[in-house]
Amino acid sequence: MPQAFERHDHGTCISAALRAAEDACAGRGLSLTPLRRRTLEILLESHAALGAYDVLARLEAEGFGSKPPVAYRALNFLVEHGFAHRIEALSAYVACARPGAEHAPSFLVCRSCRRVAEEAIAVPLAPEAEAEGFAIERTVVEAQGLCPACRGAS
Amino acid sequence: MPQAFERHDHGTCISAALRAAEDACAGRGLSLTPLRRRTLEILLESHAALGAYDVLARLEAEGFGSKPPVAYRALNFLVEHGFAHRIEALSAYVACARPGAEHAPSFLVCRSCRRVAEEAIAVPLAPEAEAEGFAIERTVVEAQGLCPACRGAS
DNA sequence: ATCCCTCTTGTTATAGTATAACGTCCGCGC
DNA sequence: GCGCGGACGTTATACTATAACAAGAGGGAT
Numbered sequence: 224m225p226q227a228f229e230r231h232d233h234g235t236c237i238s239a240a241l242r243a244a245e246d247a248c249a250g251r252g253l254s255l256t257p258l259r260r261r262t263l264e265i266l267l268e269s270h271a272a273l274g275a276y277d278v279l280a281r282l283e284a285e286g287f288g289s290k291p292p293v294a295y296r297a298l299n300f301l302v303e304h305g306f307a308h309r310i311e312a313l314s315a316y317v318a319c320a321r322p323g324a325e326h327a328p329s330f331l332v333c334r335s336c337r338r339v340a341e342e343a344i345a346v347p348l349a350p351e352a353e354a355e356g357f358a359i360e361r362t363v364v365e366a367q368g369l370c371p372a373c374r375g376a377s
Numbered sequence: 378m379p380q381a382f383e384r385h386d387h388g389t390c391i392s393a394a395l396r397a398a399e400d401a402c403a404g405r406g407l408s409l410t411p412l413r414r415r416t417l418e419i420l421l422e423s424h425a426a427l428g429a430y431d432v433l434a435r436l437e438a439e440g441f442g443s444k445p446p447v448a449y450r451a452l453n454f455l456v457e458h459g460f461a462h463r464i465e466a467l468s469a470y471v472a473c474a475r476p477g478a479e480h481a482p483s484f485l486v487c488r489s490c491r492r493v494a495e496e497a498i499a500v501p502l503a504p505e506a507e508a509e510g511f512a513i514e515r516t517v518v519e520a521q522g523l524c525p526a527c528r529g530a531s
Numbered sequence: 532a533t534c535c536c537t538c539t540t541g542t543t544a545t546a547g548t549a550t551a552a553c554g555t556c557c558g559c560g561c
Numbered sequence: 562g563c564g565c566g567g568a569c570g571t572t573a574t575a576c577t578a579t580a581a582c583a584a585g586a587g588g589g590a591t
Contacts, residue, residue: 228509259539274577288542290541292540292542292579295578296539296540311465311519314576314577314578331505331506340511347498347499348483348485348498348520351496355485355494355525357485357487358522360523361522362519362520363520364501364502365465366501366513367514367515367517368512370509371511412569428548442570443570444570445550447569449548450569
């Protein structure tokens with residue numbers, strides 16, 4: 224399912240994610256404006272994490288605004304509503320690979336090509352948090368390393 | 378053991394961590410210079426994550442250099458050798474709470490007071506990585522939320 | 532139709548985080 | 562003494578992110 228590092232029909236990824244975003248927006252009264260939709264499409268073009276300024280450059284080239292808030296607002300919208308995720312260790316953004324599914328995301332992040340595979344795992348630390356009276360609100364789980372392709376290319 | 382959110386003899390934390398750093402440096406041919414040692418002491422003063430510029434301000438006030446590389450180099454030294462950790466979600470740094478022990482660290486991070494409890498858990502994602510041929514080099518596991526004290530103070 | 536309100540996008544300006552590149556000093560082995 | 566490597570200091574710059582304000586679009590109430 225998390226096929227970032229495997230051959231797959233990428234067009235399906237894109238259309239499924241766009242469809243899921245459209246449906247979710249319709250269902251929740253959110254507006255998937257041209258800017259937001261295009262931002263999601265840019266992230267969906269690859270399974271690689273993109274920096275906000277990379278996204279901004281693409282948007283600007285297509286006639287959208289050129290200043291950082293334009294990209295940050297669109298990215299924050301996508302992240303808030305689960306259509307994209309932020310990779311903390313890279314300060315970068317990636318499209319959600321499990322659109323529509325509720326999940327505490329976790330990631331395999333290649334340090335060479337920046338491609339990201341999204342996995343479904345149980346949220347760790349829950350028992351420890353419970354024991355200490357700590358209320359978990361969000362978890363960040365990222366494994367960095369080398370993907371199969373980049374290992375081979377070494 | 379991870380007692381950031383509990384009453385404890387904090388002097389013991391500090392002296393144990395300093396001792397561990399001294400021993401590790403001696404054993405590995407590293408030099409725990411005054412700058413590096415003082416940087417570690419600053420982190421050890423509390424269990425809270427400090428930004429690099431917070432550390433830098435403290436160092437400058439004590440007569441060390443005032444420019445960012447001074448703090449970043451000392452912090453990077455401590456992180457590389459396991460005497461401190463970087464909290465990715467905060468772009469901040471915290472002293473290691475398990476000095477001397479090999480570990481893939483994981484953290485409970487309070488969003489209110491920035492205190493950090495370091496936990497020992499099995500590295501997640503290993504089976505998924507294995508299945509995909511992904512070579513994990515480092516894991517980032519951080520749970521953000523509210524610590525007991527900050528929950529109470531709400 | 533007009534007014535008001537909210538939301539979105541755009542701007543300017545600035546804040547916060549991090550590193551590249553270069554110079555100096557010091558201690559050590561020769 | 563000399564050369565070398567490591568640590569620390571600097572200057573300058575790059576990268577990431579947000580605060581604050583302006584303008585236009587659309588909807589609902591009157």
